[in-house]
Structure formats: structure tokens, C-alpha cells
Amino acid sequence: MGKTKRDQLLGKVDLLVLRILACGDSMHGYAIAERIEQLSENVLQVGEGSLYPALHRMDESGWIRSEWAASDNNRRARYYRITAAGRRQLEEEKSEWLLAAEAITRVLRLA
């Protein structure tokens, strides 16, 4: 089950992460995963195996920025925050996705 869910997400983790961060708060990885699950009403589960590589890749691409800060459980955590470049990327990916999703839905309905 979990595996298929993650497979569906492949390639779209970036989009979801950017969308979550676009709300403006800086969040750590666990919170981002929680939020995705929560907002998708437990349909989408982002595995750590794809979440963290995606976060680090985007950090290096300049879409998000990270910094270490104290968390609520008194441990150091890495917090991520979206950048201007990240917002542009989000807009681009979002419209692409919506276009594709609409098209796929149309095809599914007609067939």
C-alpha cells in the first residue's frame, strides 16, 4: 500500500513541498511530511526516502533555503523556507500539473 502511494508521488514531491512551504512558515522535514498527509486526508504519504533527497536538491537549486534552529522538543532541527525562485518554480509546476491533470481527467471521462 505505502509503496504504491509513494510511487504515485514520484516526481511530484517537489511540487507538494513547495506548495506547503509557500504558506510562508519555515518548517522542518517531519512537519512538512505531516502537513502533506494531513492536507491530503491521509491519501498521500511522503516517504522520508524521497522527501529528504528532494529537500536537499531544492536547497542546492536555490528554491528553498535551510537553516538549523532549536525545535519545540529541544533538539536542533533543520528548517526550510521557500525563496522567491521557489515561488516562481511552484507557479510553473502547479500550472503544468493542473493542465496535465485536467487533460487526464478529460480523457478518462470520455473513454
Add this chain to the structure above:
Amino acid sequence: MALWRRFLNVFRPARLDGELNEELEFHRAMRLRHSQDRGLSAAEVEDETRRRMGNLLVAKEEMRDARVVRWLASSLEDLRHGLFLLRRDPGVSGLIVLVLALGIGGNAAVFTLLKAAFLDPLPYRDAGRLVTIMNDNGWGPSVSEFLEIRARSRTLEQITFAEHRDMQLSGTAEPVRVFAARVTASFFPLLGVNASLGRTFLAEENQPGRTPVAVLTDAFWRGRMGADPGAVGRTLRLDGEAALVVGVLPPGFHFDYPTLRISEPVDIYVSFPIEPLAALHYSSGGGVGVPVRVLARLREGITRAQAESELQGIGSALAREHPSAYLTRDGKPRGFTFETFPLRDAIVGTQRSLLWLLLGGVGVLLLIACANTAQLLLARSLRRGHEFAIRAALGASRLRLIRQFLLEGLVLAACGGVAGLLVSGWVARLLVAVLPVRSPLLESAHPGARAIGFTLAISLISAIVFAIIPALKGSKWTPGPALSARAVTVEGNRWRHAMIALEAALSVFMLCGAGLVAQNLWRLISTPMGFDPNHVLAMRLKLPARRPNSLDSKASQPLQEYLEKIEAIPGVDSAATVTGPPLRPAIGGPVEIVGLTEGSGALKSIIADLHQVSPDYFRTLRIPLLAGRAFRNDDVAGRPRVSIVNQEFARRFGLGADVVGRQTYEPGEPFTIVGMVGNVRTRGLRAAPFPESYISSMQFPWANVYLVVRSAIPPAQLVKQVKAAIESSNSDQAVFGVMTMDELIADSVTEPRFHVFLIGAFALLAVAMAASGMYSVISFLVSQRTGEIAIRMALGAGPGAIIKTVLGTTSLWVVAGLAGGLGLGLAASKTIRSLTNTEAAASPAMYAAVVLFFLAVTLLAAYLPARRATRLDPAEALRCE
């Protein structure tokens, strides 16, 4: 910024890993807390977390990759792998590094010397504007001409000259001879040198009639005066005259380059008295006077071409104004000009060819070292076929495999480069120490940043050169066959053979060069000297000061007195003096015989060496008198001028014994030739006889002479007795430069001997490398074909057939290399001859000797592996398969 951080992360993997772990650990802790909050048991919590988070190794790898410069990180990995492999095979790696260190170190050393000769600034102020001025006959201008140039030139900012001579320093414990330079006051300011103690010269000190003043070199001040700070103000006796010491020069200063015809390090500088008489030289009709070394500084913004054209104008003006001073021998006016040379060119002079020779030698050595390394690496790459096949099968790209090879090459080259750099300074010093001539410019050579840069560059280039073929060949693996069966490596072997052929060609080429110069040296040594050098002692002395060139009939008296006293020593056969003994340079000039013209009607003129000798000279050296008579004690000044010539002199004029009785032109009164003697090897580097004429020292005394004494007394004892004899006649007479005639002969071939030593050493190194290359190729072939050889032996093949199998291809390649090397040697022989001043071409016998020698070395290299092949036990070998 981000790139910089990724770059840094390559070098701090632990820190990066720590951060990644911490982040994931935080995530795990949060998930644990979350599960606990839902009231699960400890075991269930653990289980759920493991299920959710799974194995994060791959994810961590991806995160790490995102955080580093990927190609750099993987290069480092390859580098570590390469280092591991190099350490696993320390013998071969050590050999490669040693060979490379030799090649690169040699090049770095020669670069250091080239840098000193051509790039480093000369140790004088703004040396780019310094020039030397010469007459068009290749000699320096005379003092009179110097004065004219100084008065007329507008392009020269400053001008000076130096005149070098032996001087006798007396008044100390034992009379010593010093080498002195007499200069104008502008000498030191022109070079930009100040005295470290006291001062240099003042302009008025060049006026005649003043007490001479002296400036000491640092070496003289330390060596002879014990670095006495009170030296300034003291009075020395130079050539019997008092001279006041006014200063001491700084330690680093020297201006005594043999290439500027300054034969020895200068001890002492003395102010030159410029007599008004100097200007009168023109009217005397006796030429223009003794040549001096003229140095000048160009005015700011003036090019050398501008200065030269102005000086040419001054030269022609002088010839116009003083027609009597610029005449050809038969009295016709001749054109006359001055030439200028940049000081650096004049100083580097003939050493240029030596430096090119060195560069060529080390260049070829490095090439051989690269070829050798390439073929060793190729062998290793073939042996590592399996490893690379596996890596290729696991998805490593060809580029990545090539990079692995290049990186390993780079590691080897870097080790070789560092080792080479460490030895280069030492090699450079060694080279300078064994140079046949003193070279102050090269002695001051030091590596510096540029040499380090150069070394790094050639290390890098050679790494690419020697690693590229193994990289291309070794990376070309189709995993299937390489893994399944024993790979057939014919192509790799072809490249190894090509490398061997290249090494063979280059080393044969070097051998040809060595043979060429060795044959020349042998010719020089084995050519008859024309005199009997056994039991002859030579030494130099400088007669008490008097006006040089004086025609005073009493001038030769002290000399006669010395000779009489020396000949009176029991056991001394005879003694004589000469200005230029055999094998030592002599002064020479054009000579014409009265009434002897060429077809065109012009006087026939030849260049002949001129020696002033005492009457017993020919008897002392046992030079045969072929016609006429020797000098007599009544051939003195005031009597008819007489000369004796050698056979070659007569031959050049198409004469034989009938040369006796002819007359030669000379300003004033002609000379009558009264005798003809045998040819003597007076010029050390030449085997061919040279025309010579001798005049009597009793008619024309000269202050600087060699004393030659024939005696059976052991040299050490003889020297003491001769010195005592001279002292009993004149206690102020210094004697120096004592040598036996045999030593003088050895001394005369230092340059050809050096060339043999140098090129021979290069050639032997080259041959050693080539031999080790051949040895390793053949050994490798044998080990590669063990199975095949064993089967053949089992089927009854004899040792001959086996050897043919093993050596067949290799010997073809080696012979091809040999032929190529011979061709190269023949083609370059002219260049080598001009660089080494070798007169004769090498004989076919020499080339045959080179071929035989190389073949012998080849056989030696092939012997062990070939024997191993024939001694194989077929059963054993096949079982191992």
C-alpha cells in the same frame, strides 16, 4: 556561494554526514513521539517507525550527492582507489616514480639554468639597457676609439671600459699574482654597484700621473686581507707601484664572464690612467692600440638599432679622419664600423649551444621516461582487465574508467614531480660544477617560483602523455568476453611494442650522439701532439712591470737571467719561455708574405697564431726544426727582425722549405722568415694543424709568459727548485699556474671530455630505461602466453622454437626502433656537431659499434624471460591453467 559550499563539503565528508544523520535522527525522534502519543506499546512503536522509515541508506546517498560537487567527490574516490593500487604494487610504482623523478628533475634543473641565462634579470641596474661595443673585427675598441665614442655619441648615457691583466702584488709575505681589471670611474655607476666599504672611483682618478687607486672585491678582501675593516686607506704595491685602497665591493658583485673573454675571476679593480697619449695612437701609424672591453648604457628610449647606426657612423668617420690607422696590410684604406651586442647576449655567448644540448638531452630522457611509464601502466591495465570489466558491468562509464587511469597517472607524475623538484637544485649545481668553463651567470641560478611552475606543468603534461594510451586501451572493455574468458590482449601488446620501439629509437639516437663526441675526443687525444710532453713542467710568470711593447733592448734581461739560473739547476735539460704554449689559446691575426699574390692580384692572406718564444723553446719541447735555423741569442732588438713559421704556415702559402728567406708584412719593418718547424697542436680543440709563426722574445719581450722546463726531476721538487732559482734573481717575482705538460694536455680537452661525459651519461640512462622496458614487455608476454608455450612444448617444440615464439614480434619492433634511431642519429649529427664543436663526422664503424652495443643490451634484457620460457615445465604450467 552554494557551489563553494558543495566544493568544501567534498573535503569534509564527516561533517556533512553528521548533519544528514542529525536531520534524519530528528525526524525519527518526532515519529517515535508521535507513535507514543497514540498510546502504542514500545515494541509497536519501534516496529512502526522501522516500517515507515525503512532503510534510508539510498536516500542518504542521494542527499549527499546533492550536497557535494559530484565529479570532484567521485574523482577523490578514484584517487583513493588509485593510491591503494599503487601502494599494492610498490616495486613497479617506485620504479615509475624514480624514472619520472629523473626525467622531470633533469628538465627542472636545465630550466633553472635556462632561466638564469635568459629570463632572470642580470645583477646590474636596469641591465636591459646595457650593451657591449665591439669593432667589426670581433675585438674590443682601443682606448683611443673609446675616447672618440665617448666624445661623439649622443645615444649612450654612460660608457666605460675594462682592461684585464695579471698584476704582481708585492710587499706582502710572498709575491703573489693577482688578476686585475683596470677600469674608468664610470664602470661601477654604470653597473649600478656601490662599494660596501669606502667608495668606488672618482673621475679625476683616471687622469694620468696620479697615484693609482684600487677597489677590492669582497673575495680578495676576505681571502687576502682577512676582512680587515681598516683595509680602506691602506697602500698595496701593484707591479711595483703604490696603489691606495679606496673601497671594497659588495659580496655578490662579479663581472668576470669568460664569454666576455675575461679568463679569470677578478681580484682587484684599479683606476685606468687614460693618458693623453692614447689619443695620439692614431698618428703613430701603429694600428689603434690594445683592445679593451667597452660597456655602455643606452639613453632612456633609445633602441639598440639607433645606437648601432650612430656608432657605425662614428666608426666610418674615424676611418675617414685617420686613414693611416685603418689600413689593410698592403696599405689600402679599409671600411670600419662598430657593433653593439646586448649585454645578456654577450654574457650567455657560446654557452647558448651548451644549454640547448642540455635541453635536448633531458627532453629526450623525459620522453623515454614517459614511454617507459606508459608501457608499464599498459601492462598493469591489461592485468587489471578483470577489475575494469566488473566496473564496466556495474555501469561505470568509459569516461569514468579513463579518468581513473589519468588520475593514477597524475598521482605518479605528482610524486615524480615533487621528487624531481627536490633533486633539480642539486642536479643544476652538479651540472654547473662539471661545466668545462667557469660560468658565473649559471652559478647564480636558483629555482624560484617559475621553476616550480614549470616543473608542475611538465609533470602534468607528462602524466597526460604517458597515461592516455593505457587509459584508452585499458578502458575499452566489453564486459562479456573479458569476464567469461581469458582476454586476448593483442592490441594492448601492440601499443606496448610501439612504446618499446620508441624507447629503442630514442636511446639509439642518444648513443649515436655519444659515439660522435667520443670518437671526436679519441681523435683529439690520439692525434700526435707534434712535441714531446713528457717531463715538461709549465708555469706562468709575469715579468716586472715596464711599459708593455717597449722595444728597450734590456727588457728581456730578467727573463734571460731566470732561464740561465733554471738551466743551471742540476737535472734540468733546458728551459724556455713562450707566450702561448701548445694547447693553450694564442693571439693570432692575418699574415701576408711580401710579393705573394693570389690570382686576382690581391695579397694572399691567412690567419696565423703568433708566439713569442725564447731561443731554446724548440729544443725544450723537442719541436723538430725542418728547415733554416732556430732563434739565436743575437736576434735582439735593433737587429733585423726574424721569425720562424711552422709547416702548415708554409703549406697554406703553397710553399715548402722555400718559405725560409721570405718576408712577411709588418708595420714598420718586415720580418724575415729564417726557419721552419714542425706542426704543433697549439689549439686544444682542433686536431687539424693551424698556421703559426714564432718571433723571438729577445727581440720582442712580453710581460706575461709561460715558463717551460724539461727535466727528469719529479714535478713537486722541480717547482721548488725553479721557484728558488727565480727568487735568487728577483725576490719580487710571483710564479703561478704550475702544471705538467701532461696536465695541460688533459686540460685542453675538458670541453670535448665534458660532452662525452654528458651525452654518454644521457645515452646510458636512456639505454637502461629502454632495457628495463624490453625486459618487462618480454616477461609480460611470457607470463601471458604460459599456456600456449606449455602446449607447444608438450607437442615437442624445442627451445629455439619457443624463443622464436616469445621474442619474434618484440625483436621486429626493437629492430624497427633501432633503424629509426640510427636514422634520427644520422639526421641530427650535423646539429650535434655544431652544438659540440665537433669537427669530423662519425665513422661507419662508430655506428656499427652503437648497433652492436644496443643489440647486446637487448639480448641481455631478453635473456632472463626467454630462459624462463624455455625452462617451463609443461605439466606444471598446464595444471595451473
